[in-house]
Amino acid sequence: MVREGATTTNPEVLQWVTEVAELTKPSAVVWCDGSQDEWNQITAEMVETGSLIPLNKDLRPGSYLARSHPADVARVEDRTFICSENEADAGPTNNWRAPADMKAELMPLFDGSMTGRTMYVVPFSMGPVGGAISQLGIELTDSPYAVLNMRIMTRMGQAALDGITPGSEWVRTVHSVGAPLLEGAEDVAWPCNDTKYITHFPETLEVWSYGSGYGGNALLSKKCFALRIASVMGRSEGWLAEHMLLLKLTNTETGKAYHLSAAFPSACGKTNLAMLQPTISGWKVETIGDDIAWLRPGRDGRLYAINPEAGFFGVAPGTGESTNPVAMETLWGNTIYTNVALTDDGDVWWEGKTDEVPAHLTDWLGESWTPESGRPAAHPNSRFTAPIQQTPTLADDWFEQDGVPLDAILFGGRRATNIPLVAQSLSWQHGVFVGATISSEKTAAQEGTVGELRRDPFAMLPFCGYNMADYWGHWLEVGEKLGDKAPKIFQVNWFRKGADGRFLWPGFGDNSRVIDWVIRSVEGEHEGRRTAIGTLPAAGELNLSGIESVESELDELFAIDPASWLAECDLTEEFFAQFGDRVPAALQTELSELRARLSA
Ligand code: OXD
Ligand code: MN
Numbered sequence: 001m002v003r004e005g006a007t008t009t010n011p012e013v014l015q016w017v018t019e020v021a022e023l024t025k026p027s028a029v030v031w032c033d034g035s036q037d038e039w040n041q042i043t044a045e046m047v048e049t050g051s052l053i054p055l056n057k058d059l060r061p062g063s064y065l066a067r068s069h070p071a072d073v074a075r076v077e078d079r080t081f082i083c084s085e086n087e088a089d090a091g092p093t094n095n096w097r098a099p100a101d102m103k104a105e106l107m108p109l110f111d112g113s114m115t116g117r118t119m120y121v122v123p124f125s126m127g128p129v130g131g132a133i134s135q136l137g138i139e140l141t142d143s144p145y146a147v148l149n150m151r152i153m154t155r156m157g158q159a160a161l162d163g164i165t166p167g168s169e170w171v172r173t174v175h176s177v178g179a180p181l182l183e184g185a186e187d188v189a190w191p192c193n194d195t196k197y198i199t200h201f202p203e204t205l206e207v208w209s210y211g212s213g214y215g216g217n218a219l220l221s222k223k224c225f226a227l228r229i230a231s232v233m234g235r236s237e238g239w240l241a242e243h244m245l246l247l248k249l250t251n252t253e254t255g256k257a258y259h260l261s262a263a264f265p266s267a268c269g270k271t272n273l274a275m276l277q278p279t280i281s282g283w284k285v286e287t288i289g290d291d292i293a294w295l296r297p298g299r300d301g302r303l304y305a306i307n308p309e310a311g312f313f314g315v316a317p318g319t320g321e322s323t324n325p326v327a328m329e330t331l332w333g334n335t336i337y338t339n340v341a342l343t344d345d346g347d348v349w350w351e352g353k354t355d356e357v358p359a360h361l362t363d364w365l366g367e368s369w370t371p372e373s374g375r376p377a378a379h380p381n382s383r384f385t386a387p388i389q390q391t392p393t394l395a396d397d398w399f400e401q402d403g404v405p406l407d408a409i410l411f412g413g414r415r416a417t418n419i420p421l422v423a424q425s426l427s428w429q430h431g432v433f434v435g436a437t438i439s440s441e442k443t444a445a446q447e448g449t450v451g452e453l454r455r456d457p458f459a460m461l462p463f464c465g466y467n468m469a470d471y472w473g474h475w476l477e478v479g480e481k482l483g484d485k486a487p488k489i490f491q492v493n494w495f496r497k498g499a500d501g502r503f504l505w506p507g508f509g510d511n512s513r514v515i516d517w518v519i520r521s522v523e524g525e526h527e528g529r530r531t532a533i534g535t536l537p538a539a540g541e542l543n544l545s546g547i548e549s550v551e552s553e554l555d556e557l558f559a560i561d562p563a564s565w566l567a568e569c570d571l572t573e574e575f576f577a578q579f580g581d582r583v584p585a586a587l588q589t590e591l592s593e594l595r596a597r598l599s600a
Helices: 011-023 036-050 099-110 144-153 158-163 221-237 270-274 325-330 427-438 468-485 508-522 549-558 562-577 585-599
Strands: 026-032 064-066 079-080 119-125 137-140 171-176 195-201 206-210 240-242 244-251 257-263 284-289 293-297 305-306 311-315 336-338 341-343 385-388 408-412 423-424 439-441 453-455 490-492 529-531 532-538
Touching: 011 099, 011 119, 011 171, 011 325, 011 562, 036 064, 079 427, 099 195, 099 206, 119 144, 119 158, 119 221, 137 144, 137 221, 144 221, 144 311, 144 336, 144 385, 144 453, 171 221, 195 221, 206 221, 221 240, 221 293, 221 468, 240 468, 244 270, 244 293, 244 508, 257 508, 270 284, 270 311, 284 508, 293 468, 305 468, 305 532, 311 325, 408 508, 427 468, 427 490, 427 585, 439 532, 453 562, 468 585, 490 508
Parallel strands: 026 119, 064 336, 079 195, 137 171, 171 206, 257 408, 408 490
Antiparallel strands: 119 137, 195 206, 240 293, 244 257, 244 284, 293 305, 311 385, 336 385, 423 490, 423 532, 439 453, 529 532
């Protein structure tokens, strides 16, 4: 069955696909080629079975709506495991299981899990096929929804499979929704299982995912491969897999181009920044990526970056004409929507898409909805999956085979207090300290005390495939190798609030003003103002033309209160303590030097 339509002769691939098929027992195996015909066929089948709703062809050509099971709507971090041989290699911030124990637990679940379903063989490349920073993988899945999403999110198809040659390095990923379809039984629109496992085997470059059809649980190229497994590959091969967006900035006066990456925790507006529309003149801003960047030293000693993905899997609510017109244009068609609301004329809607709320909708659960219903029409984690090549602001650099050189790296969180709008780190080592201590205040939506700091180092807390403290050490080593060719590191915070609870900074397109300062600092055009926590813009350096009223907020936006910073240093010490003596000495030095500067 496996070898019948096989489109490779690589015995390693054939053997692995055969083994998984013997275990999961699908009724058919389909080798995907990534073609339009294949897409047409799978979408037609899913429409037929009720798993996809075709949208109005005049309003959203080539687009579909999927509604998930109401209990399968997000990544499941408490069911996510790093299965390294040694527990200490997973570190205190990951769930760990010994590989053999986890396999013993999983195999009975996968045994026959694809019964009655088709197993798709989905070969894909992360980054341009054959690129210096690219990697190859295969996902075996019984979810046609996952196949369609993978076709948008990766370079999926024959070229990727052809790149997987005997002896080459590639990542094996297996996904089952865990819902065998027994003879005569009727299928459901969104099969899944209450039992869920998202498991990673970094030493053997494998991912096994069971029970969920949603997002990062099912599109194994994304968080599972491109962050958790790739971070481990990067550690041993001298590169970095990061939860970062990627931007190209061109100075329209000089024509000089720059590249910037930025790490923010989930739900801090990465997609909005990736599609930034500057409110100041002098810059052309173009998109390269919105979620993941792989960084690797190039032959010239600089740090090169790619966006390994080929699409956006973006959060729909809050994306609208006023907040992100570029995203709205990108979503014109060829898009899969999941868990958004359906309008009466066959288009999609979600909270924040338009200022005006439609009088009637079908909500994400398939029920009739009006503004009086008292519940959101779209699920808060509803998504669009859209091809990156539809982005009107896409930079040519997305196609660059070997990536683009980075000039600056930003680290940001969502901080109402303490953290200034922007600060340049004093050195690479200090920048790694800043990345390692990224945090956001907890909001009412999260467990814990409101205002308490939630640490999210490098925005990688749920995504680092090895011990977080070793990861910091790896960043330090990469920086040492780059020396004075290393990109400059900045800390940013769009979310600082005044004593009256108002946001002090307008954000969105006006963040271009901060990026203008960042690039001019990299170029040495600005002196800055050195403080205990980093270099801030000196008077007059931040371009406020057109928003002069913000001038009166600058004192608060850039205020550094030594007492509350010192209190935060105590929290950092506690945070570091959970990693024991694996915390690099250089970061302990940074902490004590920061305390000394604040106390001076
Ligand atoms: C995402 C996330 O979906 O970070 O990108 O959670
Ligand atoms: Mn993300």
